[in-house]
Amino acid sequence: MLKAHSLDDIVAAVRNANAAHAPLRIRGAGSKDFYGGLLAGEVLDVAAYRGIVAYEPTELYITAKCGTPLAEIEAALAEKGQMLAFEPPHFGGANGGSAGATVGGCVAAGLSGPRRQQAGAVRDFVLGVKLVDGTGQMLNFGGQVMKNVAGYDVSRVIAGSLGTLGVIAEVTLKVLPKPVAETTLVFECDAAEAIRRLNEWGGQPLPVSASFWHDGQLWLRLSGARAAVEAATGKLGGNPAVNPENHWNSIREQTHPAFAASPLWRLALPSTAPSPALDGLRAIEWGGALRWYAGDVDGDHAAIRVAANRLGGHAVLYRAPESLRCREGAFTPLPPALLALHRRLKKAFDPAGILNPGRLYAEF
Amino acid sequence: MANMSKNNNAVISVDREALERGLRRVLPAHCLLLGEEDLRPYECDGLTAYRELPLAVCLPETEAQVIDVLRTCHQLGVPVVARGAGTGLSGGAMPHAQGVVLSLARFNKILRVDRAARIAVVQPGVRNLAVSEAAAPFGLYYAPDPSSQIACTLGGNVAENSGGVHCLKYGLTVHNVLRIRVVSIEGEVFEIGSEAPDAAGYDLLALMIGSEGMLGVVTEVTVKLVPKPELAQVVMASFADVAKAGDAVAAIIAAGIIPAGLEMMDKAATAAVEPFVKAGYDMNAEAILLCESDGTPEEVAEEIARVTEVLKTAGASDIRVSQSEAERLRFWAGRKAAFPAVGRITPDYYCMDGTIPRKRLAEMLSSIAAMESKYGLRCANVFHAGDGNLHPLIMYDASKPGDWERAEAFGAEILELSVALGGSITGEHGVGIEKINQMCVQYATPELEAFHRVKAAFDEPGLLNPGKAVPSLHRCAEYGRMHVHHGDVKFPELERF
Numbered sequence: 001m002l003k004a005h006s007l008d009d010i011v012a013a014v015r016n017a018n019a020a021h022a023p024l025r026i027r028g029a030g031s032k033d034f035y036g037g038l039l040a041g042e043v044l045d046v047a048a049y050r051g052i053v054a055y056e057p058t059e060l061y062i063t064a065k066c067g068t069p070l071a072e073i074e075a076a077l078a079e080k081g082q083m084l085a086f087e088p089p090h091f092g093g094a095n096g097g098s099a100g101a102t103v104g105g106c107v108a109a110g111l112s113g114p115r116r117q118q119a120g121a122v123r124d125f126v127l128g129v130k131l132v133d134g135t136g137q138m139l140n141f142g143g144q145v146m147k148n149v150a151g152y153d154v155s156r157v158i159a160g161s162l163g164t165l166g167v168i169a170e171v172t173l174k175v176l177p178k179p180v181a182e183t184t185l186v187f188e189c190d191a192a193e194a195i196r197r198l199n200e201w202g203g204q205p206l207p208v209s210a211s212f213w214h215d216g217q218l219w220l221r222l223s224g225a226r227a228a229v230e231a232a233t234g235k236l237g238g239n240p241a242v243n244p245e246n247h248w249n250s251i252r253e254q255t256h257p258a259f260a261a262s263p264l265w266r267l268a269l270p271s272t273a274p275s276p277a278l279d280g281l282r283a284i285e286w287g288g289a290l291r292w293y294a295g296d297v298d299g300d301h302a303a304i305r306v307a308a309n310r311l312g313g314h315a316v317l318y319r320a321p322e323s324l325r326c327r328e329g330a331f332t333p334l335p336p337a338l339l340a341l342h343r344r345l346k347k348a349f350d351p352a353g354i355l356n357p358g359r360l361y362a363e364f
Numbered sequence: 365m366a367n368m369s370k371n372n373n374a375v376i377s378v379d380r381e382a383l384e385r386g387l388r389r390v391l392p393a394h395c396l397l398l399g400e401e402d403l404r405p406y407e408c409d410g411l412t413a414y415r416e417l418p419l420a421v422c423l424p425e426t427e428a429q430v431i432d433v434l435r436t437c438h439q440l441g442v443p444v445v446a447r448g449a450g451t452g453l454s455g456g457a458m459p460h461a462q463g464v465v466l467s468l469a470r471f472n473k474i475l476r477v478d479r480a481a482r483i484a485v486v487q488p489g490v491r492n493l494a495v496s497e498a499a500a501p502f503g504l505y506y507a508p509d510p511s512s513q514i515a516c517t518l519g520g521n522v523a524e525n526s527g528g529v530h531c532l533k534y535g536l537t538v539h540n541v542l543r544i545r546v547v548s549i550e551g552e553v554f555e556i557g558s559e560a561p562d563a564a565g566y567d568l569l570a571l572m573i574g575s576e577g578m579l580g581v582v583t584e585v586t587v588k589l590v591p592k593p594e595l596a597q598v599v600m601a602s603f604a605d606v607a608k609a610g611d612a613v614a615a616i617i618a619a620g621i622i623p624a625g626l627e628m629m630d631k632a633a634t635a636a637v638e639p640f641v642k643a644g645y646d647m648n649a650e651a652i653l654l655c656e657s658d659g660t661p662e663e664v665a666e667e668i669a670r671v672t673e674v675l676k677t678a679g680a681s682d683i684r685v686s687q688s689e690a691e692r693l694r695f696w697a698g699r700k701a702a703f704p705a706v707g708r709i710t711p712d713y714y715c716m717d718g719t720i721p722r723k724r725l726a727e728m729l730s731s732i733a734a735m736e737s738k739y740g741l742r743c744a745n746v747f748h749a750g751d752g753n754l755h756p757l758i759m760y761d762a763s764k765p766g767d768w769e770r771a772e773a774f775g776a777e778i779l780e781l782s783v784a785l786g787g788s789i790t791g792e793h794g795v796g797i798e799k800i801n802q803m804c805v806q807y808a809t810p811e812l813e814a815f816h817r818v819k820a821a822f823d824e825p826g827l828l829n830p831g832k833a834v835p836s837l838h839r840c841a842e843y844g845r846m847h848v849h850h851g852d853v854k855f856p857e858l859e860r861f
Contacts (some may be wrong), residue, residue: 227662
């Protein structure tokens with residue numbers, strides 16, 4: 001294992017790996033080792049390259065080194081009443097034993113939490129990255145301002161690229177004020193009714209910031225100005241939730257029993273898509289657009305992918321034994337022309353193919 | 365007045381007759397313009413200082429024709445410049461002298477508005493405002509609202525990642541487009557993004573949006589629609605000092621408020637606008653701020669009260685809250701008419717588009733004031749204050765020898781200062797041909813090389829909008845300006861204005 005304590009360490013590790021054509025497996029806290037394809041290559045541990053570089057509450061951005069734990073960033077933001085609005089999971093931290101997710105891993109994986117349906121995804125908040133590409137070249141894309149259309153928007157592409165285009169050394173994220181008021185309501189209904197209601201509410205000017213359906217119960221979180229939350233509460237009915245913070249935290253961290261399945265499939269669909277003809281629906285999030293299914297190790301994996309594609313979405317084999325993820329691929333296969341484009345783009349940043357090979361797709 | 369200094373046409377030689385034959389084979393006569401008088405209207409976009417006649421203008425009506433045109437050009441090695449309404453302000457749609465303009469103007473159909481799913485599927489030649497008009501019966505609208513929204517097209521918005529006065533709260537084009545269909549230079553069709561919250565693979569949508577027609581030609585766009593707020597109200601505040609107005613903007617954000625719009629105009633801008641629009645602006649103020657709140661009536665009342673309190677504490681000399689929709693629109697009318705109003709008091713103006721950290725605003729404005737004396741030209745400033753995007757309008761007279769050259773140098777100095785202050789040379793208008801030299805200041809060689817590799821991954825022969833958006837390293841060497849890294853300028857001991 002290589003441990004990087006500085007930017008120079010990262011650059012040196014990548015240069016050596018590039019020269020030797022020896023794959024590197026980039027790792028922050030390792031909280032998402034379960035996610036994606038094959039874990040191959042020598043570990044490049046960047047957790048020690050950490051710390052907040054700049055935080056400007058009135059400019060609405062924070063810049064941090066890749067190994068900075070999300071917990072540290074969120075604590076700094078909370079002091080000024082601000083937050084990472086996409087509510088990324090920590091998968092660990094205070095209760096989980098390990099240090100919890102780092103900001104570099106958070107951007108690389110591109111996973112967002114419950115507030116994504118209102119605020120947007122990780123990529124919507126990435127303003128800039130300092131990237132070490134596969135040749136060891138340091139590159140700065142984007143910046144610290146909200147609006148910047150100079151050059152291609154490479155920093156947003158890095159979100160969700162699983163470390164295959166470069167080592168994220170530093171990242172700048174847009175931050176937002178925490179809502180003044182928050183209330184959670186609970187409704188009793190089946191899945192189809194939940195999808196119908198969520199889409200109906202989505203078309204109205206209501207401050208819905210999260211939704212979660214599981215086992216006959218629909219949880220709805222309202223966030224915003226006090227008056228707006230109160231007005232919506234009066235309009236929607238439902239029962240006020242007990243201990244809503246714990247509940248939403250268990251969704252964000254996926255410690256809720258709904259996520260306790262292996263294999264666990266993540267289906268991203270148009271929010272109005274009817275339920276696919278699949279067994280094992282565990283949960284619905286994001287206003288109907290995110291659906292979780294329990295799979296079967298010996299089940300028909302292709303059928304799940306086909307069902308999601310037919311409905312205009314895609315299916316991720318999210319949590320599963322590594323052998324199964326390697327055999328089936330974690331992500332929906334790309335059409336040939338798009339795959340070829342991905343390979344060319346990969347080559348533009350990592351010509352020797354040494355950064356997290358196979359983590360996104362087995363082909364690169 | 366044509367200025368050819370930045371035009372980049374020398375390297376390519378094209379067999380004009382073969383091109384005409386090839387295009388005639390794939391397009392009906394009414395979709396192809398070849399005569400000089402027909403080509404003339406396409407010689408520039410909204411940035412009229414740069415002009416070039418193309419060899420041909422193609423006006424395809426189907427995606428199959430777009431594919432055929434691109435294949436033909438690919439085969440013959442002919443540059444292709446895609447064009448929407450031609451309202452862009454950076455010369456992104458300026459033709460190539462040896463190339464073809466591919467106009468998407470006839471792709472003007474709204475294919476689907478899905479009320480339940482809150483999406484619209486449109487062709488790229490559909491006007492921005494037309495999308496919101498089509499969605500209005502359902503209480504929905506398309507959020508990005510560039511000031512040219514009555515004319516600019518969705519395809520152009522995708523190419524430029526357009527913003528608007530409401531993007532602080534509702535985001536840019538990149539936050540509101542879900543899916544696009546793209547044709548590559550080889551004529552291959554890609555579906556990028558989806559109606560689901562994410563798609564498999566790299567987020568190519570983020571790469572395509574704002575790529576200025578360099579990576580592919582968009583033939584269909586799916587956008588997100590959002591519920592129209594029940595009410596909007598605007599607070600107008602006057603300040604005797606621009607620095608105080610800048611501080612007020614920071615104070616609003618620090619109070620945890622993200623207004624629907626937050627705009628600033630300086631005295632030169634209000635002086636130009638008021639006689640024209642009669643918006644009721646305070647003519648004695650050095651700067652006025654417009655702060656809009658939207659949402660439910662209760663929410664708006666709560667936010668307006670908080671904003672008013674913050675503005676008072678920040679030292680506003682006068683505060684007015686719109687009392688009716690008519691008054692709200694009047695307050696905005698001045699801001700929206702700022703460009704034409706300035707156009708009335710000067711023969712020509714040159715609009716800049718830098719972004720800066722908000723806290724550097726006062727510094728930027730005093731530097732601009734110094735540049736006005738240096739270049740002997742006046743400048744009015746309108747500012748998307750909420751997101752740090754400044755539009756200085758440099759006034760000049762194109763008929764006076766040397767005026768345009770001074771305006772251009774004035775603008776270049778503003779952009780380079782934007783970078784030095786930690787910002788960007790363009791917030792929403794794009795690089796195009798206009799800011800191609802300043803890209804050498806914003807980015808160092810390794811980043812520019814990476815951009816060229818990205819371009820080649822999509823467009824290997826480099827035929828899509830060549831010479832725009834990303835400068836060649838050779839050009840940067842010729843321009844001779846250095847990339848400023850984290851504010852470390854050469855000769856740091858010298859004062860810079």
